[in-house]
Amino acid sequence: MVFNWFRRQFNDQQEKKEEQKSQSSASPEEVEATEEEETTASEPTPVEATKEEETTANEPTPVEATEEEETTTSEPTPTGTPAWLQQSGGLEKLKESAIDDTPEPEPVTETPTSEETVTTQDEETTWSAQVLANQGRTPEEISEEEISWLKQLRRGLGKTRRNFLNQLKATVGKGPLNEEAVMEIEALLLQADVGIEATDYIVETLQAKMREEALPLESAIAYLKEIVREILERPFQEKNTPITFAPEQDKLNIWLITGVNGAGKTTTIGKLAHLGQKSDYTCLIAAADTFRAAAVEQVKAWGDRANTEVVANPGKNTDPAAVVYDAISKAQSKGTELLLVDTAGRLQNKKNLMEELGKIRKVIDKKAPDANIESLLVIDASLGQNGLRQAEAFTEVARLSGVVLTKLDGSSKGGVALAISKQLNLPIRFIGAGEGIEDLRPFSSYEFAEALLSE
Numbered sequence: 001m002v003f004n005w006f007r008r009q010f011n012d013q014q015e016k017k018e019e020q021k022s023q024s025s026a027s028p029e030e031v032e033a034t035e036e037e038e039t040t041a042s043e044p045t046p047v048e049a050t051k052e053e054e055t056t057a058n059e060p061t062p063v064e065a066t067e068e069e070e071t072t073t074s075e076p077t078p079t080g081t082p083a084w085l086q087q088s089g090g091l092e093k094l095k096e097s098a099i100d101d102t103p104e105p106e107p108v109t110e111t112p113t114s115e116e117t118v119t120t121q122d123e124e125t126t127w128s129a130q131v132l133a134n135q136g137r138t139p140e141e142i143s144e145e146e147i148s149w150l151k152q153l154r155r156g157l158g159k160t161r162r163n164f165l166n167q168l169k170a171t172v173g174k175g176p177l178n179e180e181a182v183m184e185i186e187a188l189l190l191q192a193d194v195g196i197e198a199t200d201y202i203v204e205t206l207q208a209k210m211r212e213e214a215l216p217l218e219s220a221i222a223y224l225k226e227i228v229r230e231i232l233e234r235p236f237q238e239k240n241t242p243i244t245f246a247p248e249q250d251k252l253n254i255w256l257i258t259g260v261n262g263a264g265k266t267t268t269i270g271k272l273a274h275l276g277q278k279s280d281y282t283c284l285i286a287a288a289d290t291f292r293a294a295a296v297e298q299v300k301a302w303g304d305r306a307n308t309e310v311v312a313n314p315g316k317n318t319d320p321a322a323v324v325y326d327a328i329s330k331a332q333s334k335g336t337e338l339l340l341v342d343t344a345g346r347l348q349n350k351k352n353l354m355e356e357l358g359k360i361r362k363v364i365d366k367k368a369p370d371a372n373i374e375s376l377l378v379i380d381a382s383l384g385q386n387g388l389r390q391a392e393a394f395t396e397v398a399r400l401s402g403v404v405l406t407k408l409d410g411s412s413k414g415g416v417a418l419a420i421s422k423q424l425n426l427p428i429r430f431i432g433a434g435e436g437i438e439d440l441r442p443f444s445s446y447e448f449a450e451a452l453l454s455e
């Protein structure tokens with residue numbers, strides 16, 4: 001049984017249900033897991049998670065994840081509780097708070113540096129486990145890999161979160177927001193790259209609520225999370241598109257990856273191919289960024305890392321549409337399920353670039369009329385509003401299905417996710433938070449709002 005990392009559930013839910021039922025004679029924790037399963041989507045069991053880790057052990061991982069591995073073990077314990085959760089004491093905390101919608105991680109009060117690091121790691125683990133638990137996962141179903149990812153996301157948004165929370169602490173709980181408080185919150189949102197439209201919407205909605213009732217801090221944060229989720233989810237609703245964005249099995253899916261130079265297209269392709277391989281799809285990459293000489297070599301290197309074949313034409317002045325044509329032929333003859341197409345981020349001018357994208361799209365439509373074709377725009381989160389402006393050109397021609405937001409780990413302030421949703425009205429499909437092959441996951445508005453606003 002294979003875990004589908006795009007859907008974040010097993011490919012064959014039915015199979016898993018049966019398997020869990022046959023195991024349900026064990027501990028109360030395991031019984032709980034079976035009951036949970038009936039009401040929620042299938043997610044990884046510790047056994048699966050361990051298998052996954054075994055098969056990905058050789059891949060490059062971010063430094064943080066490696067450190068984590070040193071302090072924890074992925075082996076499930078005899079009681080069925082993952083060791084990482086036992087070590088952090090997180091299980092007790094998780095159980096205590098499992099019924100709360102708005103969990104409160106314990107504040108850090110210690111000062112010694114080495115202990116503080118451990119405490120923070122523990123809190124991050126507990127927080128991550130809680131976020132997954134709130135989405136219906138039992139402790140036994142939570143894999144270490146997903147915990148690492150959530151920690152990474154939380155760290156990436158750390159600075160913005162602390163600023164927000166400090167400001168909220170200083171202003172809410174005192175009745176309707178006064179003019180000064182509104183201006184401060186507005187400034188904070190704009191500094192976090194939320195953009196004018198989304199900032200106005202957040203401030204107005206928050207203010208209207210606070211006119212109705214004086215919200216204590218906790219309620220204000222919970223309400224703010226709701227607003228954030230609403231903004232992030234609106235493009236999905238307006239486009240009537242499912243939240244899950246996964247290749248269809250046993251069918252050719254072609255994902256065209258676009259975006260300006262340096263946004264992270266090639267890296268994203270490598271990460272997506274890796275997710276595809278892990279999820280048991282057959283994958284192929286088309287190196288159609290023929291404008292920049294090094295781009296083909298770069299995408300080949302990522303193909304190697306992701307164990308995915310790359311179709312390229314090494315000749316000079318190669319027509320990118322011809323590379324795509326060859327790649328589709330190959331995909332069709334091999335029965336490939338996911339073909340990822342790298343495209344140029346810069347040409348002599350915007351008109352040429354857009355013409356080239358149009359030509360590639362035409363070839364795809366003609367050569368693979370039955371394929372599922374998606375077009376993803378890669379945006380560098382650390383560029384803030386500038387990244388958004390650059391992206392606007394692509395929205396005109398590329399018939400976009402959504403956005404991949406990269407570099408949420410660096411100097412990015414994270415708020416650009418809200419600006420993208422509000423201004424471009426595009427669903428965010430994946431987020432990248434690191435340069436390693438594991439550092440990309442499907443976007444979850446719930447997890448993002450929690451990472452941005454949870455204390």
Ligand SMILES: Nc1nc2c(ncn2[C@@H]2O[C@H](COP(=O)(O)OP(=O)(O)OP(=O)(O)O)[C@@H](O)[C@H]2O)c(=O)[nH]1
Nearest residue numbers: 261262263264265266267345406407432433434435
């Ligand atoms: N910190 C961080 N760096 C990233 C992330 N994604 C990509 N990068 C880095 O961003 C730089 C540019 O990434 P590429 O994948 O080459 O970008 P590109 O859009 O393909 O650029 P061109 O090939 O020039 O068109 C590389 O140094 C990547 O390692 C991310 O999520 N976090």
